Amino acid sequence: MATEPEPEILPIHTPELFDRALRRAVELLRAGEVVAVPTETVYGLAANALDAQAVQRIFHIKGRPAHNPVIVHVADLAMARRCVAAWPEAAERLAAAFWPGPLTLVLPRAATIPPVVTGGGPTVGVRWPSHPFIQALIRQCGFPLAAPSANPASGLSPTTAAHVRKSLGGRIRLIVDGGPTQIGIESTVVDISSTPFRVLRPGMIHLESLRAATGPAGTWSSDSEPGPPGQPPRSPGLLGRHYAPRARLVVWVWHDDAELKARLAQVPLDQAPACHLIVYSRLPAGWPAERVSVLPRDPAAFARALYAELHRCDEAGASLIVVEAVPETAAWEGIRDRLRRAAS
Ligand code: TXA
Ligand code: MG
Numbered sequence: 001m002a003t004e005p006e007p008e009i010l011p012i013h014t015p016e017l018f019d020r021a022l023r024r025a026v027e028l029l030r031a032g033e034v035v036a037v038p039t040e041t042v043y044g045l046a047a048n049a050l051d052a053q054a055v056q057r058i059f060h061i062k063g064r065p066a067h068n069p070v071i072v073h074v075a076d077l078a079m080a081r082r083c084v085a086a087w088p089e090a091a092e093r094l095a096a097a098f099w100p101g102p103l104t105l106v107l108p109r110a111a112t113i114p115p116v117v118t119g120g121g122p123t124v125g126v127r128w129p130s131h132p133f134i135q136a137l138i139r140q141c142g143f144p145l146a147a148p149s150a151n152p153a154s155g156l157s158p159t160t161a162a163h164v165r166k167s168l169g170g171r172i173r174l175i176v177d178g179g180p181t182q183i184g185i186e187s188t189v190v191d192i193s194s195t196p197f198r199v200l201r202p203g204m205i206h207l208e209s210l211r212a213a214t215g216p217a218g219t220w221s222s223d224s225e226p227g228p229p230g231q232p233p234r235s236p237g238l239l240g241r242h243y244a245p246r247a248r249l250v251v252w253v254w255h256d257d258a259e260l261k262a263r264l265a266q267v268p269l270d271q272a273p274a275c276h277l278i279v280y281s282r283l284p285a286g287w288p289a290e291r292v293s294v295l296p297r298d299p300a301a302f303a304r305a306l307y308a309e310l311h312r313c314d315e316a317g318a319s320l321i322v323v324e325a326v327p328e329t330a331a332w333e334g335i336r337d338r339l340r341r342a343a344s
Contacts, residue, residue, distance in 0.1 A: 007036075007169055009161055011177045012133055021176045022133070026140045028174055034058055036150040036164045037137060038178030039129040041102045041187050041203075042157035042307070043164050044073070044147030045172070046134070049083075052114035055146045059116070061171045064153040069119035071104050071187070072126050073145045075138035080126050083144060085110050089217040090192050097213035100130035102187040103205050117146050123193045133178055149186060150175075154242050156314075156342075159184050159307045166311075184304035185334050186243075196221040203334040204303060244342045245310040247276070247318040251339050253325045257284050267320060274319040278309055281324060290316070299331040306335065310342070 010021035025035045032054040034047045045061065047054035049072045059066060074080045077095060081087050085108040094105060109117075109124035118124050126144075129135065138145055149157040150164045158164045161177035169175075188203030190210060196219045199207055211220050254260040267275060277284065277292040280302060284292070293309045295302045313321050323339055326332045 005170065007165065007172050008174045009165065009177050010174065012038075013179070018133065018136075022136055022140060024174060025137055025176055029054075029137070029141050029145070032057075033174075034061060034172055036158075036161075036168065036172055036175040037134050037147070038131055038161075038176060038181055039073070039134050039147070040131045040182045041129070041185065042159055042181055042183075043150040043161070043175075044134070044145075045150040045168070046073070046137070046145040046147040048141070049073075049117055049144040049146035050112060050114065051143075052116045055114060055116045058146060058148060061168060062148060062151070062153050064148065066116070067119045068153075069121060069123075069125060070117055070146045070148045071189075072113065072117060072124055073134060073138060073147055074126060074128050075135050075144075076128070079138070079144055080105075080128060083110050083113055083124055083126050084108060086193075088192065090197065090214045093214050093217055094190070094192070094210065095128070097209075098205055099128040100135065101128075101205070102130075102183050102203055103127065104187045104189040104201075106189065106191040106200065107193050123191070125189060127187055131178065131182075133176060154244065156243060156245050156307055156310055157186055158311075159304075163307075163311050180304070180308065182304065183300075184307060185338055188334065192218065195219060198223075202337040204300065206330045206333045208330050241344045242341045243338050244344075245318075245321060246314045247274075247321050249310075249321045249323060249339070249342045251323050251325050251343055257286075260284055264322075270319070274317055276313045276316070276318040276321050277324075278306075278313075278321060279324040280326070291318075299326075299335060302326070302332075303335055306338070 012018040012021050028035050034057045037046050045058050047058050072083050104125045104127040106123045106125045113124050151167050159181045161175050164175050188205040189201040191198045191200050198221045280295045280297045295305050
């Protein structure tokens with residue numbers, strides 16, 4: 001059997017290396033190829049958003065269903081406005097408050113955006129990321145980049161180049177290695193193409209700050225469910241099990257070691273030996289060190305570390321991952337959402 005070719009992996013931690021990776025990525029993208037690149041949230045699998053065939057390759061590599069739209073990444077406001085058919089006051093305010101950064105705005109698509117990008121739908125998700133590499137890349141290319149997270153469909157998003165290599169290595173030519181990503185979970189996706197505005201995917205920018213930014217320019221629905229029953233989902237990527245490790249994941253609350261122990265005693269015997277714990281408030285006594293991760297209690301730091309821990313559990317052959325339930329406050333909204341999806 002022929003072995004899959006290994007991708008080129010180019011680091012960017014010096015100006016020379018950055019420029020070299022940039023030149024190579026531009027060359028491949030201009031030729032209609034797909035390249036894995038770091039963003040501040042997670043690694044993305046990028047292609048020319050104006051080239052339907054190139055975007056088609058992304059779907060093929062990920063095994064992504066054709067109806068699930070991909071986000072278009074831009075490098076300034078003018079480029080964002082060229083991707084959409086309308087730029088309301090709310091878009092102006094949200095962009096001013098959060099761009100460049102982890103926020104995706106869903107708006108009516110411009111005719112230049114091929115239907116494959118939008119999953120055949122009338123809207124397009126646009127984001128101006130803050131990572132310097134993807135910014136330089138978009139500017140050099142001169143076209144926006146369509147990029148979903150660089151993982152097989154419905155799997156866990158990659159926060160390091162090694163994660164990308166492990167899951168997609170044989171299927172892509174180049175991975176640009178920017179080290180671990182800064183934010184660690186995917187962008188907040190908001191639909192402002194109709195009113196009330198709606199959070200389609202929570203993230204580190206939460207509803208309270210979105211409301212504050214739009215002010216009188218719009219009202220927000222406070223439910224983030226994927227649309228009314230019986231109608232097509234507003235965001236197919238939000239349905240079902242998603243953002244999930246291979247292992248079964250559960251989110252538990254426990255008050256002391258005895259309670260944790262009692263709950264664990266009910267875990268089926270075949271899952272018990274490879275049960276990993278992810279905690280942030282206290283370390284259970286006597287738990288084997290190689291099967292527990294203690295994450296920071298701060299939501300930004302927790303988000304930054306979470307996916308790497310889940311990837312690590314999978315690599316270690318975990319069959320069950322028990323995650324300590326996180327606080328119910330707004331700052332943890334995006335994290336609660338991802339844990340819920342991973343556990344579904
Ligand atoms: O942080 C991020 O958003 C990362 C980095 C690479 O930018 N990208 C990312 O893309 O997470 P992806 O494709 O894995 O997730 C995008 C989500 C999906 O749930 C998709 O359904 C939704 O955004 N989405 C994209 N365009 C949309 C649209 N026009 N209408 C509704 N939902 C949309
Ligand atoms: Mg994804």
